[in-house]
Amino acid sequence: MTIPFSLEATFEDLQAIKRANVASIDPNLDMRETAPLFNATVVNSLETVQMIATLKHLIDLVYADTAPREYLIRRAAERGLKPYPATKAKLKAVFNIDVPMGARFSLDELNYVVIEKITIGEYIVECETPGNAGNLFLGNLIPIQYINNLQTAVLTDLLIPGEDEEGTEAFRTRYFNSFDSTSFGGNRADYKEKVGKLEGVGGVRVYRAKYGPGTVGLTIISSQFTKPTQLLINTVQEFVDPINLQGEGVGTAPIDHVVTVSGVNEEVINIALNITYQTGFDWNAIQLNVLAIIDTYFGELAEQWAKAVTYEEDHAGVIVRVSQIETRLLALPGVLDISDTVLNGHMGNIELDKESIPKRGAVSG
Known part of the structure; x- marks a missing residue:
């Protein structure tokens, strides 16, 4: 039948x-x-x-386009791929004295361990909990065990962001991207794959002969899609092509590739808004929501920058669009209409340099 x-x-x-x-x-x-x-x-x-x-x-x-996580992992293993594991955040802590290596401290529900000395009283500490949770808090630390003469202990800066285990859809995208470009021997895909999976790195763009013949420029962004710290840049540089042995093939870069790692730039965008308010609202009433919406949009553009795969995408700058800003703000309670938005003193969109992401500057309404 x-x-x-x-x-x-x-x-x-x-x-x-x-x-x-x-x-x-x-x-x-x-x-x-x-x-x-x-x-x-x-x-x-x-x-x-x-x-x-x-x-x-x-x-x-x-089939990879519909497989749930467990079966997607099994499918991707056939191509030698597996999800990036969760990593631990590394932060800067400042003490009034030198503290012993391995000393443990707590801040709220998280614990941190001292792993490296920067200078007198300043150390790199690692969050014991892997993932994004370690990126979220700064402030006063409490020693888990008594340390003689310790009076102040403060977590001051996030140096290398921790990352959650790679999400299912991000892993699915990476699986399909593996068919479009094959990583081999220092080609563009090779640099992107090896650098992109490092702790704290959210994306990398690759530029041939950036500093002259035989050179390669790598521009990285943090896993939080922000400008990376100098520690993260130095860590990636040491992994790919150590400064004191550049071009020798000691790192992951092929011999004769002189690789220089730098961080993405942040271009400040000042925004002047012409808002018609609903009755009972003014700029003070909606300012915090406006700033949050702009930060979210700029964060999406930074993530777009990080996801560049092809040569063309590496050489394209992200575009800050007036229409996107106005459309998003129109959804806010209190905003009746918006028009004639000005970015950095000019009406119209702004296309950033290929190595830049936007950063919110002054916003007026």
């Missing part, structure tokens, strides 16, 4: 199967809805639909 339905089993499929089953039965038999043969046919049709739904589910499991 030919089944007149697709793998997308629906109520209509059930009806089609039932009609097909009924049509194959001797018309002289009792097929009224209360008859045993009719009821048996309906049950058979239901079981067939269930088998079709199960078959569809099994097919979804084995």
Whole structure:
């Protein structure tokens, strides 16, 4: 019997199967809805639909565009790919005295351990909890064990952001991108793959002969899609091509590739808004929400910068669009209309340099 339905089993499929089953039965038999043969046919049709739904589910499991995380990981393993694991945040802590290596401190619910000395009283500490949680807090630290003469202990700066385990959709995208570009021997994809998976790195753009023949320029952005710290830049430089042995092939860069790592620039964008307010609202009433919306938009542009894959994308600057700013702000309570938005003193969009992301400057409404 030919089944007149697709793998997308629906109520209509059930009806089609039932009609097909009924049509194959001797018309002289009792097929009224209360008859045993009719009821048996309906049950058979239901079981067939269930088998079709199960078959569809099994097919979804084995194709990467529909596979849930567990099966996507198994599929990607065939190409030597696996999700990036969660990493631990590294931060700067300042003490009134030198403290011992391995000393542990707490701040709220998180614990930190001293791993490296910067200078007298200043250390790099690592959050013991992996993931983004370690990026969220600065402030006074409490020693877990007594340290003689310790009077002040302050967590002051985030140096290398921690990252959560790579998300399913980001991993799925990376899997499909692996078919478009093959990493090999210091090509563009090779640099992007090896640098992109380092702790604290959110993305990298690659530039040939940036500083002259035989040189390669790598511009990185932090995993929080912000300008990276100098420590992160130095860490990536040491991994790819150590400064004192540049071009020797000691790092991951091929021999004769003189690689220089730098951080993405931040271009300040000052914004003048011409807002018509709803009754009862003014600039003071909506200012914090406006700033939050602009920061979110600029964060999306920075993430867009980080996701560049191709040569063309590496050499394209992100565009700050007036229409995006105005459309997003129109959704705010208190905003009746908005027009004639000015960016850095000029009306119109701003296309940033290929190595820059936007940073909110002064905003007036």
